[in-house]
Amino acid sequence: MSKIYGEERTTIKALNQVDLEIEGGNIFTIMGPSGSGKSTLLNILGAMDKPTLGEVLVNEIDIGSLPERKLSRYRKETIGFVFQSFYLLPNLDVIGNVLIPLIPYRIKDKDRERAQELLNLVGLGERAHSKVGKLSGGESQRVAIARSLINNPKVILADEPTGNLDSETGKSIIDLLIKLAEEEHKTIIIVTHDPRIAQVVGEHPLGKNIWIKDGELSEKPTYDMYCW
C-alpha cells in the first residue's frame, strides 16, 4: 500500500509500498523520524485518509473503497482515536467529553453508566463532573482514551499520545494502553518518538515494534532514529 501526496513533479511518497499485517489483540509501536509517514499510516488505518495505491483490508473488507457513510460507521464501531493534543471540548464536563461520540444518537442512562465505568478504568472515576480545563495533561489524555473506548472499538490508534506529557505521566498512559490490550483485548497501535516506549512495548509479550523511515518499513531500528 502506498500514499503519494502532490502531483507529478512535486510528489511525496509518504508511504512507499508498505506491507503490514496487524494481528488483533496486540500492541504495536510505530517509530520513525519526523516526516517518515507515521501519522499518514495511522490515519489510513483509521479510515481518516485513503491510500493512493493498494488496499487496506480490515476483516477482508477493503476500507479504501468504502463510501463515506460506511467509513464513519467503521470509525465509530471499530476505531478509537487518541491524539497528541487531547482535543477535549472545553464546554463539556469530563463525562460529557467521554460521551461525545454518542451525541448524535440519543444518550441513554446505560451509556452514562458505561462512560462512568470507563472513567473508573482510566482512573478518573471521581472526576466525572469536573471541567476539563482543570485537568492536567495526563488526566486529559485519560479522558481522551476513555472517549476513544466509549463505542467499544476493537482497535485504538494513538498518534503520539505522550507527546505533550512529561515522561513519567507518559509512562502511565502507556501502561494504561497496555492494560487495555491485556484486560480488554484491544488492538493498540501507538505512534511515538520515544524509544523508551518502544522498549517497554517491545518487552511485553503482546508487544511489537515497527520502524518506518522515508515511508518504508524496516525490521530494525537504525541509529538516527534514536537521535530523537
Add this chain to the structure above:
Amino acid sequence: MLKFSIKNAFRKKGTAILASVGVGFGLMLVFVIGAFTAGVNAQFQDNLTRSIGIVEVLEKDVEGRANSHLPLNLPNKLSDTPNVGNFIISHNIETQAPIYFTSNYSGPSKLQNIGDTLTLKGLNQSLDQNWGGPTTKLLQGRSFTIGNNEAIVDNRLLDAAQFPISIGVNITISLDPGGINTTTLTIVGIYEEEDIGAPDFVPREYYIYTDIQTLWNYLYLAGEETNVYSSIDLRFNVETTEETENFADIINEYSDVGGYSPTFITAVALATFFKSIEETFAIFNAFAGIIGIITVIAGGMAIIVTQLMSVTARMKEFAILKSTGWKNRHIFLNVIYESLTLGLLGAAIGMGIGGILIIILGSGASPFGGASAIVTLEGVIEVLAYALGLGVVGGLYPGIKASRVRPVVVLKGE
C-alpha cells in the same frame, strides 16, 4: 444533540449575542409592524362589519355632501321604494367645508394632518336617537337643545385639534372662507366617533353636530340653500355587505327611472367606501413585507458571518468529531441547530423589545392612528417562522463547510 448544539452556540458569547441582537432588531420590526397591521386590520374589519346595512343617499352628480340638496319630502319617497323592504332612516344637513375657528383662541386653528377636514352637521335628534347616532354616544356632557347654539363634538378632536376642545368652550365658526359670516356655538357634549381605523397618514373627517334648525339658520345667514338635507342615511336589516350593496343598486336604478323625480339621487353602501380604503392596507402590508425581506437578508447575513467565524475557528473540533464516528450529516445538523438557536434567541429578543415598544407606542401618540396593536398568535408564529428560516438559511453554508472538513488535513501539525 440539541442540547450540545445550544451550548455550543454560546461558545463565543459576545459574537453569538451580538448576532442574536442584530437578528432580534429585525424581527422586532417584523413583530411590531405585524402587531400594528393586525390592529389596524381588526379595526378595519370592525368598521366594515358595522357598515353592513348602511346606505347613504346624496343628490346625484354633485361634488361633496355639502353641495347635495335633498328635498324635505325625499325620506317619505325613499320609504316607498319598491323591493327594498323596511329600513331605519336618519337625515342631516351639513355646512360647506371647511370651517374656520376664529375666536377664543389665537393659536393655529389646525387639525392633525394636511387633508383632515372638519364638518358641522345638523341633526334631527329624535331620528338620531332612533338611529343610534352621535347623540346616543355621549362620552361627556349632554346633547344639544334646539335653538340654543349648542354643539357636541367628535371625541377624536381631543387629540387631533390644535385648538382647545372641552365642555363649556365657545367656538366661533366661520361658514365661509372669507370669515364674514360667523357664528358662535357652545360645546355641551363630547360624543364617541368611530375612527376609520386606517393608518394615521390617511386624512380623516372630523365632526361637530348641532340641531338641524340652528344650522339652517346659519346657512341662511351665509346665503346658502336652506330647508334641504345634505344626506339621508338608511339602515337595512341585512347580514352582508353584498346585500347592502344590492339595496343601494335598487335605489340607484329606481332613481334613474325617475322614481324620486324631480330629484335624482345616488345611493352608496358605506361598505363600498370602506372597501376602497382597503388599498391603503395593501401599501401597509407591502411595507411590512419589505421589512420582512430585509430582515431575512440582514439577519441571515449576521448568522452566516457569525457561524462562519465560529465554524472556521472550530475545524479541528469537527475533525475530532468525525474521527469519533460523527457523520457529515451530524456535523451539518449540529451547525444548523446552533444557528437556529441564534435565530430563536433573536426572536425572543425581538418579541421582548417589540412588546415593550408596542406598549409604549400604544399608550402614547402612536404613529399608527387610533388603532391599537394586537399581538396575535399568527404574529408570534410569523416571527418564529422567520427565526427558523433565518437559522436554516444562515446555517446552511457554514454547516456544509463544517461537514466537509477533511480530518487528516485539519489534524496535521497538531
